[in-house]
Amino acid sequence: MPPAAPQPSAGAEPALIYLASQSPRRRQLLAQIGVPHELLLPEPHEDAEALEAVRPGEAPAAYVRRVTRLKLHAAVARLHARGWPPAPVLCADTTVARGRVIYGKPQDAPDAARMLTALAGATHAVLTAVCLWQPPASGSAVGSGAVHEALSRSRVRFAPLSPQDIADYVASGEPYGKAGAYGIQGRAAAFVARISGSYSGIMGLPLFETMQLLRAAGVGEGR
Numbered sequence: 001m002p003p004a005a006p007q008p009s010a011g012a013e014p015a016l017i018y019l020a021s022q023s024p025r026r027r028q029l030l031a032q033i034g035v036p037h038e039l040l041l042p043e044p045h046e047d048a049e050a051l052e053a054v055r056p057g058e059a060p061a062a063y064v065r066r067v068t069r070l071k072l073h074a075a076v077a078r079l080h081a082r083g084w085p086p087a088p089v090l091c092a093d094t095t096v097a098r099g100r101v102i103y104g105k106p107q108d109a110p111d112a113a114r115m116l117t118a119l120a121g122a123t124h125a126v127l128t129a130v131c132l133w134q135p136p137a138s139g140s141a142v143g144s145g146a147v148h149e150a151l152s153r154s155r156v157r158f159a160p161l162s163p164q165d166i167a168d169y170v171a172s173g174e175p176y177g178k179a180g181a182y183g184i185q186g187r188a189a190a191f192v193a194r195i196s197g198s199y200s201g202i203m204g205l206p207l208f209e210t211m212q213l214l215r216a217a218g219v220g221e222g223r
Contacts, residue, residue, distance in 0.1 A: 016219050017088045017132075020075030022048075025185065026092060029205040035214065040075050040089060048074075052093070052104060060097035060127055065151060068093040068129035072147065076133050086135040088217050094128040094204045096180030103180045112175040113166050119180060120161035120191075126180070128152045128201045130210055134217040148213040152206035154197025156184070161191060 018040035019026060030037050042048045051070045054063055072091040079089060096103040098118065106112035134146040169188065175181035182188035184195075184202045200207040 017090050017214070018075070018079060018084075020071060020078075020089055020091045023092075023204050025183075025203050026205045029200055029203060029207060030090075030210075033207055033211060035219075037090070038087075040079060040084075042074070042078070046074065046078075054102050054104070057100075058102075059100055060095055060102050060125065061151060061153075063102060064093050064095045064127045064129040065149070067095075068131045068149075069147075072131040072133055076145070088135065088214075088219055089133040090130070090210070090213075091132075092128055092130045092205050092210075094126065094179045094201075096124055096126055098122065098124045105177055105179060106175055106181045109170050112170045112181040115181040116161060116166045116169065116175070119158050119182075120166070121158060123155055123157045124180065126154045126156055126197070126202045128198075128204060128206055130206065130213060132210075132213040132217055146217070148216050150206070150209035150213055152198045152201035152209050154195060154199075154202050156192060156202060157194040158191050159193045165191075 016036045019030060019037045020040045021027075022041060027037070027039075048071070051074070052067050058066075068091050071093060072089065075089050075091055079086070096119070101118075103115045103118070103124075106115055128151070130150045130152070132148045134148065136144045169175065169182070172187055174183055174186050174188065182191070184192060184199070195202065198206040198208065201209070
C-alpha cells in the first residue's frame with residue numbers, strides 16, 4: 001500500500017514542500033534555512049538508481065540536469081498517484097567530474113578506491129542540479145504546473161592521497177551512496193585543500209540557488 005498522506009502534528013504548520021530525496025544531508029540543509037518539508041520517497045518497486053545511468057558521451061552538466069528532471073517527473077507522478085495534497089516538489093542530484101569523466105556513486109570498495117585515486121592531488125568539478133515543481137493555481141492534472149531549475153558548479157582540490165589514506169577511507173564506509181565516493185561534510189574534509197563555489201552545493205543542495213527557486217515559486221510568501 002502507498003504511504004498515507006502526511007499529516008502535520010497538532011499545532012504545527014503543514015509542510016511547505018515535498019522533498020523527493022533519500023539524502024539525509026538534503027534534509028539537514030533544508031532545515032538549516034528553515035524550510036518545512038515532507039519526504040516524497042520512491043515506492044519499493046521503483047528503480048531510482050536506474051534513472052542515474054550515464055548516456056555515452058554525455059557531458060556532466062547535461063547529465064546531472066537530465067537526471068534531476070527525470071527524478072522530478074517521477075516524484076510528481078508519485079504525488080498524484082498517492083493522492084497527497086498538492087505542494088511544490090523539490091528534487092536535486094549531484095555529480096562529480098574531471099573533464100567529461102563522470103564519477104557517480106561507487107558500486108563497491110574497488111570502485112570507490114578507483115574514484116578516489118583519480119581525484120587525489122587534482123581539481124574536480126562538483127555539479128548539483130535542482131528542480132522545483134510548482135503546482136498549478138487550480139486543478140491538479142499530471143503534467144501541469146511550472147518547473148523551476150538551477151545548476152550549481154563548484155570546484156574542489158584534493159591533496160595527494162596515499163594508498164593507505166584511500167584504503168582507510170573506503171573501509172570507513174563513508175564513500176558509499178555519494179557521488180565521487182566522498183562526502184565533504186565527513187572524514188573526506190581532511191582531503192580538501194581548496195574549494196571554489198558552494199559548500200552546500202558540494203554537500204548536495206546549493207542553498208542560495210534553492211532559495212531562489214523557492215522564491216520564484218512563491219513558497220513561504222504570506223507566512
